[in-house]
Amino acid sequence: MTDYTSAEMMTVTAARALENGMTCFVGIGLPSEAANLARLTHAPDVVLIYESGTLQTKPEVLPLSIGDGELCESALTTVAVPEMFRYWLQGGKVNVGFLGTAQIDRFANLNTTLIGDYQSPKVRLPGGGGAPEIATNAGEVFITLKHSKRAFVKDVDFVTTLGFGRDGKGRDGVPNIGKGPTRVITDLCVMKPDPATKELTVVSLHPGVTRDDVIQATGWEIRFAETLESTPVPEANELEILRELKARTDRKHAGA
C-alpha cells in the first residue's frame, strides 16, 4: 500500500519503536495512538500504563483524556496516583516513557510550560504533568510530535522536562536516572541523539521527504547521520488497523 498520510507514517513509525513485552508509560495524544497501534499489531503483549493509575490497559478506543473510564475498565488493575508514580515509575518498573511535547530543542529538552517569559508569558501551556519524572525515571524515552520550526527550536523557552540539558550533559553523573530520549519520531523523519554530544541527529528520512524538508522545518542547523536510512513504509494491515481505531474513537467521542 502506498496511499498514506504523513501523520499515518509518523504514527506507524512510532508504533514500531515499541517492542513486544515492553512496559510503556504512555502520554496522551500521539504517543497513546502509537502505543495502542503497536498493541493491536506487532506487540500484543506490550504493557501500557497511563498516569491515571491504569496498569496494563487495553482500550478499545483511544482515550480523550488520560483518565477516561475506558482505560480503567480495560486495565488489569487500577492503582492510586501516588502508587503509580512512586512504586511503578520511580520504582523502576517502566522500560519506556512515550511522550509528546509542544516544544523540543536540539538536546531533546521538552517545553510544555510556556512560550515567552515565565512571569509574563506570551502563551501559557498546560505544564509538566507526569513528564518530568517519566523522562528521568523510565528506562528510556521515545518522543513523537509533528515537525515544524515552531516546535523544533534551538533552545526551548523553558525546560519542563529533561532531555539532555541545555549543554547536553544534564544526565552525566546523575545516579538512578534513565537513558533519556533515545529517539524522536516526526512526520518527516526519525532522530536519535548523537552518542557523544547528545545533539539530535536525523538517522532516517520518511519516503518522499528530502533533507531540505527537514532543514526547513527545524529551528537549528540540523545534522544528518552519515548513513541516512529510509524509513520503511507502513504495511497495509497497520494502516487498516490504525484507521479502524481512529474511526471507532471518533464515533465514541462524538457522543454517538
Added chain:
Amino acid sequence: MAEFLSLHDAVARYVEDGATVAMEGFTHLIPFAAGHEVIRQKKRDLTLIRLTPDLIYDQLIGAGCAKKVIFSWGGNPGVGSLHRLRDAVEKGWPHKIEILEHSHAAMACAFEAGAAGLPLAVLRGYVGSELPNVNDQIKFIECPFTGERLAAVPSVRPDVSIVHAQKADRKGNVLVEGIVGVQKEAVLAARHSIVTVEEIVDDLTTQPDYHPNTCIIPGWAISAVVVAVKGAYPSYTHGYYDRDNRFYKEWDVIARDRDTFTAWLDANVYNASSSAEGDA
C-alpha cells in the same frame, strides 16, 4: 463522624473565604456540583489545589473565586487550553492570580505526605527541570544514608478537601472505585472534608460488590457527606455515568470568550439551584 448535610450547608460551613481547598478527582469523580456551589456562594481568595485544574477550576477561576492555584497540568484533557486559567495568568481577568506549578509525581507525593501527617514529601524528581527555578516550594535534600540528591516539596494540608465518590452508607462510610486518583489522600490530608456521593445505601459491607480490599473511607474520617446525583458531571462516576467528552470539547468554545463564559455561568451555575445540581 460524618454529618449528612445539604450541598449548600456543607459548602457554607467548611469553605471559608481565603481557605486552602483541594477539590480532587483525577479526570474521574471531579466534584463539579460542589464547585458550582462554591461559585454560587461567591467564595473569594481561595487557594485551589489540584493536579489537573480541569474545567472545575477553570470555572472557579473565571468566576473570581481563586487567589492562587497550585497544580501540575493545566489543560483541557485531549482538547487544548483552559482558557479561563490562561486569561487570568496572561491578562489578569477577572483578576490576577498567583500560580505555583509542580509535576504530577510531586503533587501526588505531597498529598500522600499530607495524609501521612508529614511536613514534606521526598521524591526522585525534577532532575534537570527548570520548574524549581520558578517555584520556591521545590527544594533538594541529600539522602542521609546514600547521599543521593532528592527533591522535596511541602506536603499538601488543605483546610478542606472536596471529593466525589460512588456511594456512602448510613454511617457515612464512603466507597470509591475506578480511577481513585488521590481521593483518599485528599480527604485524610485535610482538616475538614466534604464527600459528595451518587447515592446512600444502608450498609456498604452488605453490598454485593463489597470485598475485603474495597476502597472505603470510614465515616469517622470525613466531616460531611452530601448526596449530589451526577455530582461529577461532565466528568464521570465509574458504574453510574460516562465522561461527557463532547462537553469537554464544547467547553473550549464556551470558555474561550469572556462573554460566552459569563453567560454560561449565569445560565448553568448562578441561576441553577443546588438542588438542580442533584443535591437531595
